[in-house]
Amino acid sequence: MTAGTAAGQAAAGTAARVAVVGGGPGGLYAAALLKRLDPSRDITVFERNAPDDTFGFGVVLSDETLGGIEHADPAVYAALQEEFVRWDDIEIVHRGRTLTSGGHGFSALGRRRLLAVLHERCRELGVRLRFRTEAPPAEQLAREHDLVIAADGVHSATREAYADAFRPRLTTHRCRYIWLAADFALDAFRFEIAETPHGVAQLHAYPYAGDGSTVIVEMREEVWRAAGLDRLDEAASAAYCAKLFPETLDGRPLRGNNSQWIAFRTVVNDRWSHGNTVLIGDAAHTAHFSIGSGTKLAVEDALALAACLQEQPDVPAALAAYEAERRPVVQSTQRAARASLEWFEDLATYVGQPSHQFAFNLLTRSRRVTHDNLRLRDAGFVAEVERAEGVPEGTPPMFTPFRLGGLTLRNRVVVSAMDMYSSEDGVPGDFHLVHLGARALGGAGLVMTEMVCVSPEGRITPGCTGLWTPEQAAHWRRITDFVHAQSPGTAIGVQLGHSGRKGSTRLMWEGIDDPLPDGNWPLVAPSPLPYRQGVSQTPRALGRAELAAIRDEFRDAARRAATAGFDLLELHCAHGYLLSSFLSPLTNQRTDAYGGDLGGRLRFPLEVLDAVREVWPGERPLTVRISATDWAEGGTSGEDAVAIAAAMAEHGAAAVDVSTGQVVPDEQPDYGRSYQTPYADRIRNTLGVPVIAVGAISSWDDVNSLILAGRADLCALARPHLYDPHWTLHAAADQEYQGPGAPWPRQYGAGSRKPPTGRTEGPKPRLTL
16 A cells, blocks of 8 residues: 555544654654655654664664565665675684584664664655654653654663553563674674683674674673673773684774673563553563564564554554564564573583584574574585584484483483373273373383372372382283383383372363362372462371381382383472472471471482482483472572482482473463473583473474484473374474384384375476477
8 A cells, every 4th residue: 555545544544643752763664654654644753862873883684574674665675775784604603613504694784874764764754853852751742642652762761651551571681791893894693602711701793784793792790790891991891802702803803882781681561552652662572682683673563563553443453453463473582582592691501512513502592493494594504513413314313312321212202291190099001001002102212101109199180090009010011011012112111209289189171280079188298388279278297207108108119110111210309299399499398307498408309219219220210300490489490400400310310301380370481482491401501411301392393403402312292292192203204214213113114104195286297398
């Protein structure tokens, strides 16, 4: 639709007078778009700084963003296109080696030049630009205009004026960074790692003009202070940083532009609009610079807002549509940005990796770029990484073997423990034989049982399986014999646990975590705290004699598990069950030797682990599942998780299965793709302990990425194996892999290729003339 059409004017009439607070790219572009869509609009941009005042130097925009600009305003696109510097490569300098990955495709230009283009376009269209002018108070602007666009940045005064409505949450992170520039053009996006006497620093740099490059230097706060950078001015900081990165700068100087060392702040708002005032760009949300430009998000916000104002009948409907459209996109970007930010915060954890693995890890840090995606961009680079890591040619990383104690797993896929609530008196029946047998035939390297309870009182529900009687052990032996006979090479593991305060509840589909209507059994826990206040039964705090008795129940169950033929035993210390509730400070409020500091909270789980280790065959691995965070204030932290994992490993755990949460009902998980894997990553790369990663790992591409990057040794998947019992074999077929890591059962060999689909196109010509 062209500007000024009747339809456009009719739609735009609901926002005839518009105030834009903030003259950055987002605010300017929103003003230009709205004026172009309806020239009769009265639009004013308030910018407290001068026209060419700006921080930083270059701006990166994606092809997707540029496509939106081209469609919405060809004049702006044409002006920007003349300015862009483009490149495809990312170079990573690690311990004197430079590794290059191609096919990435970036476009950048100078921030001042971008502003000048937008200033010129706004003036052409008749937008009033008021520089060096503080915007009137938010309430006054809202009274005097039909629409107020708050594009006033991370420190938004508009957002603060309506904080009760927007409900902002600002998180300050652990690194300091500074924007600098070099007066020469790099020919790639470059990362360089500097290992200094004070700690690790990193350089993020890219060209933005034929004679200039943006250089961002970042390091942990404690490294920054130890280096004395907190006492240096801009010029001295630039000179210091120039010496840190010889491979990139080669002795050439850096310069600033009112550059300061700052800590990144993530901005999240519960709402983006209030009345006729709407937030865009950094006022609404921020995303760490390591995954792209905040300018990109701001420009995309402006595009979406203008489109919604054009399409909707009034301002309230338009603002609601804008937020509904943009919020999921922004949340996804912020999750990726958070993963990238935290990866760089923990950079010291990874610098000891081999250079090729380090480079792959860096490139896939946000979980948006994956093994398969990177292979499409640069197959040669991925093949080089795989060779360096000993992955046989033609073998996806997920199908490489892994040795765990005395057990060699043929691939890295684990069928995660999943409660089925389908036993009688703790005895596994035909359902369990078919359920576990089908998944063993499906190709996974390791198949785990559900949590198998060590006593009747340790059950979650009446339908939970157990190992407190010889009869139960005999029925489990029937299942392990089937797996070993019919799916040779597949290992089967048992997970032992005790429900603690989360027991005596209904079957999941009858009301998860709801108490039984009758027939309840008494619950026990470290402290007399119900799981759900006012709903759950209050447990009895365990005394010393009872602790010893439960420890012995675990030992006896482990002995039965060994005779039942299990290849691996996992101790369940996660998800708020008994052993987990000893570990968390939110559920363990004891004042005796089994409570207090982490050492006290670890005492009983370690006593149980020691007792199990005594009777479990030494050649068979023993693992421990933990909740690495409670997702709740005052609960188990990432640092606690590392200490817990270290203690478990010292007491004989061959690997740590790293899950999170389910400890307290008011948890606030940060859901997203592979959202729990950073906790496994941290434990593995801090301690060197093998880990099993879990949590929203849904694709074989995720598994390949995690294994090759060195973030996990094994990957446990639950729901994908409910959807498809042959998930692992199908992953092999999808990747055209037919090696020893995923052999098809002889009976299923004819199905090892995807069935042909119906013809969807006519026959191709037989002759070409």
